[in-house]
Amino acid sequence: MPPSDGWYLLGPFIAVALVGFLGAIFWRMGLQWTQAREDPLRELYAGLAIFGEAEDYGLLCPAAATDDPDIVEEIRTLLAAAGIRSTSAVRPDGRLLVLVFPEEVDEARRLVGGSPAL
Structure with a gap:
């Protein structure tokens, strides 16, 4: 196959399409629930996620x-x-x-x- 007929673009196109498809699936499964306003756990995610409690200041x-x-x-x-x-x-x-x-x-x-x- 000579590289001038366009087949060399098929591989990168499939890779980009697959990454986009997987990104849409993971967004739908994983990120959508954090944006819901009626989520009862929403207040727990406010601030920095490294702190377990709101009054936790690490080593201080x-x-x-x-x-x-x-x-x-x-x-x-x-x-x-x-x-x-x-x-x-x-x-x-x-x-x-x-x-x-x-x-x-x-x-x-x-x-x-x-x-x-x-």
Whole structure:
């Protein structure tokens, strides 16, 4: 068969058509249920999927909670001056948390104990 008669295009065309067909089947079987509005499990999929619960912050523990972002920055500055690494996160209810590692959580809570954030 000479390559000029068009048969060389049949293989790639079949491959693309097969991938498209399989993609449509997998989309229909696997992704459609996540887009349903009446899905009772929809709320579980909100946010990052790596966290098992909404209040799970991985290796970090909350040391302080507040509603004011300025107070969070003051607490983080205080903790940084004491040599404690910290970060902040937003809870689902909108409150702000200051998070530290578990081995430093007691010391961090003692430092911010007089803070209006707690």
